[in-house]
Amino acid sequence: MNKASIVYWYAGDELRPDGGGARAMAWARAIEQLGFDTQIVPLRTREVAVEGQGVGTLGRLKKALLPMPLDKKLPKIAEQSDLVVATVPAVFRSALRSSASDRLIFDWMDLWSVSSRTIGDARQSSIAGGRIQARIWNRREAAYPSLVGSNTIAGYSEYEAMLQGSSRPMRWLPNPVTYRPVAHTAGSVGVTRLGFIGNFYYGPNVYSLRDFLTRHSALLSNPKFEIVVAGYGSEITKTWGFPITVMGPVDEVAEFYGNIDAAVVPITHGSGIKIKAIEALAHGVPVFGTAHVRDGLPREMRKFVIDLGRLGTDLSRYPRVPRREFESxxxxxxxxxxxxxxxSDLRLESCAR
Structure with missing residues (x-):
């Protein structure tokens, strides 16, 4: 049996079922169904990444100045695999040096040229570093897709852009989400609950939500609206000075969506597809989002992400995504x-069935 390695930041008990983690697990499940002996290979531990343990002064300074890592080494255990799916762009250059191109799939969850620039611009200390990194990643994004057996990419507008420049296959691959509309839990009479769920250890979520809350202060002061947040690290929002209801981490996202009337996805930083918008659509709640969020979806789905400027309008006027259309x-x-x-693009001995 051929061996396959899915290279991601985390693995095992540290692999959370949020955006990137859920995607890595979906890759593993799909590859296993194709007949491969599959493993998820981690690049680091969450303890170090979240708590900062083992990171010295120089490391913290580097993180403050440079929003994205440039290079990580492909783990030895992955080098020995018949198929390597690299999902972290920082490991792409190492993978090209240590593995045959016909064994490699590059999964572009995000375009780091965009992430470097938008995340870098969120802090004064990282603007210059982010712009420099963006130029480096622009060059890599132009060159690397043509050097591997196949490419997949999460964001739709980014897929369309990269499709033009690669001589190797480029396939759009959004995160899979189960369609399961939830029963709505009654809240306060006459109050519309607007919810945001995300990983608050991920900078773009923090920057974007704080900016949204600042821009919509009038909405927050209106007693007819309540802002509800949930997710890993969401307790930090209690220190922001806004009137927010914090659910914290939830075991099932359905619990969160059952407690809100509409989802807000005000993301303006980072790149790729915004899994929060897809999850909200899957749970049958209206979704308000930015043009940045809509760009990550195919054109036929963008109509279901309502412009943030329409917050406060009658929610019943907005259609939900039909099951068949969503699942397709x-x-x-x-x-x-x-x-x-x-x-199949790779033409391996153990091929897709």
Whole structure:
């Protein structure tokens, strides 16, 4: 049996079922179904990444000045695999040096040229470093796709842009999400609950939500609206000085969506597809978001992400995504078929079935 390695930041008990973690797990599941002995190979531990343990003064300074890492070494255990799916751009250069191109799939969850610039611009200390990194990643994003067996990419507008420059296959691969509209839990009469769920250890979520709350202070002061936040590290929002209801981490995202009337996805930093918007659509709640969020979706789905300027309007006027339409784009079977096609691009002995 051929061996496959999915290279991601974390693995095992440290692998959370949020955006990137859920995508890595979906990759592993799909590859296993194609007949590979599959493992998720981590690049680091969450303890170091979140708590900062083991990071010296120089490391903290580097993190403050440079928003994205440039290079990480491909772990030895992955080098020995018949198929390597690299999901972290920082490991791409090492993978090209240590593995045959016909064994490599590069999964572009995000375009780091965009992430470097937008995350860098969020802090004065990292603006210059972010702009320099953005130029470096622009060059890599132009060159690397043509050097591997196949490429997959999460954001739709980014997929369209990169499709033009690669001589190797480029496939759009959104995160798979289960369609499961939730029963609504009654809240205060006459109060509309607007919710945001995310990983608050991830900078773009913090920068974007704080900016949204600052810009919509009038909405926050209106007793007819309540802002509800949830997710890893969401307790930090209690220190921001805004009237927010904090649910904290939730075992099931359905619990969160059952407690809100509409989701807000005000993301303006980072790149890729915004899994928060897809999850909200899957749970049957209206979604308000930015143009940046809509750009990550195919054109036929963008109409379901309502402009933030319409906050406060009657929610019943906005249609929900029909199940069949949703699953044809975001269901696991659609994900598995695209993964199968990407593996077939490599022409390995153990091919997609």
């Amino acid at each position: 784009v975001f269901g696991f079977e659609a994900f598995r078929k695209t993964v199968s096609a990407a593996v």
